[in-house]
Amino acid sequence: MAETARSPLAIYQAHLDKGELAYQWSPAAGRAVFYPRVVCPYSGNTELEWRISKGLGTVYATTVTHPVQGTPYNIVLVDCDEGFRLMSRVEEIDPMAVKIGMRVRFRVHPAEGEQPAYPVFVPAEGA
Amino acid sequence: MSGPDNRGLRRGGAAIVGAAESDLGHVAEGMNVIDLMAQGITRALADCGLALKDVDGLICATTQSRTSGLNLSEYLGISPAFIDTTIIGGSSFMFHVGHALAAIQLGLCNVAVIAYGSTQRSVGRRQASVREINPYETPYRPFLPSSAYALAASRHMFEFGTTREQMAAVAVAARQWALKNPVAWEKKPLSIDEVLGARMVSYPFTVRDICLVTDGGGAIVLTAPDRAKSLKKPPVYVLGHGQAITHANISSMPDLTVTGALASGKAAYAMAGLAAKDIDVVELYDAFTINTILFLEDLGFCPKGEGGRFVEGGRIAPGGSLPVNTNGGGLSYCHPGMYGLFLLIEAVRQLRGECGERQVKGAETAIAHGNGGVLSSQSTVILGTEATL
Numbered sequence: 001m002a003e004t005a006r007s008p009l010a011i012y013q014a015h016l017d018k019g020e021l022a023y024q025w026s027p028a029a030g031r032a033v034f035y036p037r038v039v040c041p042y043s044g045n046t047e048l049e050w051r052i053s054k055g056l057g058t059v060y061a062t063t064v065t066h067p068v069q070g071t072p073y074n075i076v077l078v079d080c081d082e083g084f085r086l087m088s089r090v091e092e093i094d095p096m097a098v099k100i101g102m103r104v105r106f107r108v109h110p111a112e113g114e115q116p117a118y119p120v121f122v123p124a125e126g127a
Numbered sequence: 128m129s130g131p132d133n134r135g136l137r138r139g140g141a142a143i144v145g146a147a148e149s150d151l152g153h154v155a156e157g158m159n160v161i162d163l164m165a166q167g168i169t170r171a172l173a174d175c176g177l178a179l180k181d182v183d184g185l186i187c188a189t190t191q192s193r194t195s196g197l198n199l200s201e202y203l204g205i206s207p208a209f210i211d212t213t214i215i216g217g218s219s220f221m222f223h224v225g226h227a228l229a230a231i232q233l234g235l236c237n238v239a240v241i242a243y244g245s246t247q248r249s250v251g252r253r254q255a256s257v258r259e260i261n262p263y264e265t266p267y268r269p270f271l272p273s274s275a276y277a278l279a280a281s282r283h284m285f286e287f288g289t290t291r292e293q294m295a296a297v298a299v300a301a302r303q304w305a306l307k308n309p310v311a312w313e314k315k316p317l318s319i320d321e322v323l324g325a326r327m328v329s330y331p332f333t334v335r336d337i338c339l340v341t342d343g344g345g346a347i348v349l350t351a352p353d354r355a356k357s358l359k360k361p362p363v364y365v366l367g368h369g370q371a372i373t374h375a376n377i378s379s380m381p382d383l384t385v386t387g388a389l390a391s392g393k394a395a396y397a398m399a400g401l402a403a404k405d406i407d408v409v410e411l412y413d414a415f416t417i418n419t420i421l422f423l424e425d426l427g428f429c430p431k432g433e434g435g436r437f438v439e440g441g442r443i444a445p446g447g448s449l450p451v452n453t454n455g456g457g458l459s460y461c462h463p464g465m466y467g468l469f470l471l472i473e474a475v476r477q478l479r480g481e482c483g484e485r486q487v488k489g490a491e492t493a494i495a496h497g498n499g500g501v502l503s504s505q506s507t508v509i510l511g512t513e514a515t516l
Contacts, residue, residue, distance in 0.1 A: 001269060004459075009262055013262075015160075034379075035263045035328060035379075060282070060383075061151070061278040061281045061282045061285075061383055062278070062281050063274050063278050063281055063329050063330055064272045064327075064329070064330040065268070065269065065273075065274050065275035065277075065328075065329045065330075066326075066327045066328055066329065066330070067268075071325075072443070073268065075267050075268075075269050075274050075278070076278075077278055077377070077378055077383075085262065085378060085379075086378055087264045087267055087269070087376075087377070087378040088267060089267050096330070100282065100285040101285075109266070114383075115266060118261075118266040118267075
């Protein structure tokens with residue numbers, strides 16, 4: 001087998017730097033794979049294709065974390081329409097107003113210091 | 128009706144003969160996790176009348192010693208024939224019981240100890256359990272494990288109408304049991320309103336929905352049934368064992384309302400030839416109030432989705448119809464980070480009738496269910512007295 005030239009994380013991150021939410025598609029399993037990896041956990045097959053999400057999803061679970069100091073913030077699990085789930089945050093809304101079943105749209109949270117860019121979501125009513 | 132499980136483990140193939148806690152709560156300055164494990168082992172051996180020289184199987188887990196099996200062997204001056212340091216979170220010790228059962232059954236060892244130690248209260252959680260970076264979760268600053276269990280709770284509330292008051296009832300019941308346990312950390316009564324009004328940590332959990340942060344450790348001793356009968360205390364037999372791993376990170380858990388306890392419980396019941404209705408004492412890993420509700424459902428004590436309503440009205444509290452977490456649980460008795468071993472210790476004591484004011488009268492069967500990670504690893508142990516063989 002050929003050596004891995006670029007890690008799954010590096011490819012995922014490069015897409016994010018271009019404003020894209022990338023995920024993997026497993027032809028053998030016929031389903032999306034997330035987080036990106038070197039083998040499909042549903043089939044054991046190492047042939048994984050990269051695809052770009054349309055960026056629409058539904059909130060599957062939600063919580064509001066209250067740090068001892070600082071303002072409370074939201075943490076969600078989002079089910080993207082392509083069939084994969086990821087942890088994220090819904091922004092531009094009161095954290096307690098984020099509800100399960102809410103439709104949300106992806107955007108990039110830009111890199112800050114040591115923290116590379118990462119995906120967040122905003123409410124997408126009617127989407 | 129029952130027999131070996133699909134891994135060849137034999138019902139009643141080993142018995143727990145000794146059980147003891149180390150010092151708990153806030154231990155003396157300078158005590159380390161190997162000190163606590165050694166203290167637990169020494170006390171558990173004294174409990175059954177065996178000595179260190181009898182121990183040829185050493186099983187242990189801690190987050191604070193990378194090669195704990197080596198360090199503990201050296202400290203105790205033993206060279207164990209069988210050694211296992213599987214560590215997959217708080218359920219590790221239930222997985223260990225399966226390994227000990229297999230090792231004793233195969234003759235890999237004759238006397239196995241399972242030990243645990245933690246000084247997380249003394250040294251701080253951050254030092255006791257170093258957080259791993261996950262590039263797909265860490266940017267969102269989840270307060271782990273609380274945020275992960277809170278996500279599971281949100282889903283349970285959404286799908287089944289479970290309420291914060293119902294979850295608080297779990298904490299209140301645990302506290303009522305703890306008040307009957309002289310070594311429990313918490314000493315004062317707790318009300319549902321006090322749970323709801325406490326400091327919010329990760330909605331819907333206040334600090335009272337979340338387990339304690341204490342030091343602590345302990346050990347149990349297992350051996351074959353024929354040897355067990357000749358020891359000091361009545362043997363407590365391993366009737367059933369099951370385990371399941373479903374994920375590591377909460378974002379990869381297939382369904383946040385159904386845990387691996389469904390599979391581990393099914394396997395354990397099949398091996399034991401018992402069902403939920405046959406269990407007298409229930410010890411469930413209550414790192415968070417939602418855990419008790421999830422495990423009551425997945426282990427068959429009530430239907431899926433009914434756990435919240437099930438725990439209302441003191442049903443699992445002292446005097447209720449189902450005794451659950453009789454030591455006061457991780458919520459009110461002690462929780463040093465990986466709590467599973469304490470569930471086994473309490474189940475053993477209940478089946479021996481040693482529990483004083485909190486004793487469940489006539490208890491012949493007990494279930495000790497361990498949970499690890501963020502609902503990630505589940506393992507169920509069913510224990511019984513001589514009468515259940």
